[in-house]
Amino acid sequence: MSFDVDLFVIGGGSGGVRAARIAAGEHGAKVALAEEYRMGGTCVIRGCVPKKLMVFASSFPRAFDEARAYGWTVTAGGHDWPAFRARLDAELDRLETVYRAGLAGAGVEVHDCRATVADPHTVELADGRRVTAKHILIATGGRPFVPDFDGSEHVLTSNDVFRLDSLPDRVLIVGGGYIACEFACILAGLGVAVTQFQRSTCILKEFDAEARDLVAEGMRAHGVDLHTGIVVTKIAPEGGAYRVTCGDGRTQVFDKVIYATGRVPNTAGLGLEAAGVELSRGAVVVDGWSQTRVPSIYAVGDVTDRIALTPVAIREGHAFADTVFGPGPRKPDHDLVASTVFTQPELASCGLTEEAARAAGPIEVYVSSFRPMRSAFAGAADRVLMKLVVCRDSRKVLGCHIVAPEAGEMIQMVAIAMKMGATKEDFDRTCAVHPTMAEELVTMRKPARTA
Template sequence: MAEYDYDLFVIGAGSGGVRASRIAAAHGAKVAVAEEYRVGGTCVIRGCVPKKMLVYGAHFAEDIIDAKRFGWEIDGCRFNWSTLRDNVLNDVKRLEGLYNNTLTSHGVEVIHARAIVTGPHSVSLGKGQEVTAKYILIATGAWPQRPECEGAELGITSNEAFHLPEVPRRIVIAGGGYIANEFAGIFNQFGAEVTIANRGATILRGYDEQIRDRLLQISMTKGIQFIFNAPFEKVVKNGDGSLTVHAGGKTIETDCLLFATGRVPHTRGLGLETAGVELDDQGAIKVDEDSKSTCDSIYAVGDVTNRVQLTPVAIREGQAFADTVFGNKPWRVDYNCIPSAVFSHPPMAGVGMTEAQAKNKLGTVRTYTSDFRAMKNVLAGREERSLYKMVVDATTDQVVGIHMIGPDAPEILQVAAVAVKAGLTKQAFDDTVALHPSMAEELVLLK
């Protein structure tokens, strides 16, 4: 008889857990994955995928207005939130089914139950059943956190935002990161009065300063209000169901409060202490370069490790784990030069070092920018301007960072990220013939 029930038992069927399960099974391992909610995890069920669908829906608000300048006569047009909401949720259900099929078709056993670690090689399932595994992989992701203030339970998080019965007339969004700015753009386009209340002094800390300042400027022009240095003090529910938010010495009346104040690793109640798995001060599982925890038989990938909270990173970590442990093909994830995007209105994206980071690390840098109106915006009579920025090592001419804001910025940035990752020089961009007319051509015309 086998020493263990499974070669690998995965807790959490999100992006990282699904990839690790599938690849480990393809390498011949006997694999089971436990998921207490829905297969697909944060990205598919309550994160980047449904949110991107809302972003698409929100863009039509301006597209319909702009269409008149392009000769289209659109009368009697109105927005129906419930139609978009239900279509999005239905597509999420479809994707969940595809993820389930992917696992089962690769021979992975899917267990719809909560799993708790009871030792280095043992897991307890929801109904008291205990199973054993040679290796255990924790891929439970992260969870939205709420500020510790009176009445915080009256607010919602991004998890619940996809299920709202209607678009609120007024909404306060707490936070200044990508989730806050993305939902601000979405609800603003759907007609809500949006206020971002941030405890800090800036939005999107860590992004290039010029790019994030441009987003702030455009967002304010679109009618989004910002309150900075405003930590939450308390939230009070009024007799008519509305809320009064007390933050930074100010009071804000609203119909909905959305907390987008960060995400914390989802490790509470997992029983990791029974196996000697150490956590950091934020509850993240401490892992080495091979995603191994302080217990030799327990690994962790994705947001639960708090290394880089991005879906593509979790997928790569899951793949590297499975190839290394079960495929005899050891490799490690390279965390250098990871591109990222904010699907705001307009979107912004970046890869590599910001200007400030480059100056601190390299000393002497050159920057090139293009500040322009997209052709579509010109004809539409829209004053909104795009901004592209390239950061170059002045000593080697190597491009060390590209940052942009404007229509389709994430789509353009993905290809540009290859050039930055490959270490190409500014001269290589200059030597490339422009694709005209396009917004992307600005990257090879920077002077």
């Protein structure tokens, strides 16, 4: 049977674009790709990239304070949100152009419209055209989830923050995951009065408890009015703002309410189940090769709800292209994937939390918490945390957790050592770089506790 293309990719985010470029540009496949919004997906257009630029923007007030302590005369005016947003939009336009150029250079045919699956080998475009494909790759990512409650239609999501015409004076952020915490820190740094409600008893519940508690302490110290165990039951417009009612009876008025209560796979209306693809709570079910139970249909990235991180989606897309069109099969590696929460302070993690490691076997825990030189000199009370979780039997480092400025830069290097199977003694044999925060990772000699 002949097909119009060898591969049709639905979704122009990081995973889909990487798969299309490698399949076409390196392996010579005939590839088409459809994207209904903007090329680059969540990460480039409404996620990692604009968020990190906002993190940079929000960090300057504290940098100005430090500069004064170091002898500089610094006078800062108010933040010009419209000017920043215009520059941000221009940068996103530039990055989208880069993505499109990469696809064009690889010979990928791009369709700027929605596409759905008509059958295991056919994709239907929004204009009614049909394209047959030997293989179909679903890379449609995820979307923000907002629970249904009285007044839920009044809330914003993380997608909307980047499109605000002006910053609100008072904002409520609902949620306790990394997106909620990051935006709470960003907006507080930009001068917004931020309140954050989380329904469970802690924020960042999937991270190491000791590390996340220090992040919560730091967020509160830097202006975020953070409350846990709070459930919003109603939101109603009131004089150009919104009155929020909670389950414990409290009410409060905010100019904007932002929900960051998780993300769900973007599979609605794609025709996947009718084509025989299995879904689990909306996520595409795949095997280790990113293949669904329909042999011709694959999926990568957040739509599979494996590890919802951009670098993971990129590796999954690349591995798929190599496996199906390249010289041999290659599975994406989901073990020991490092991650960072770009709060202020940052939280970076690789491997097991102390809690998970305790459940798996005997461990030693090495901890160092201290005031870093730079901020201590400026009179700030900030503390950082360096933590290693070590298997008592094998001596391997099972987990590393860092709360500190630029923690993400540190965890990337630690992840290499952990991936190679480094033991605590390997860390001990490594000479420290002094004076740095990271030197604590190789100078901790006695465990703080064992289990």
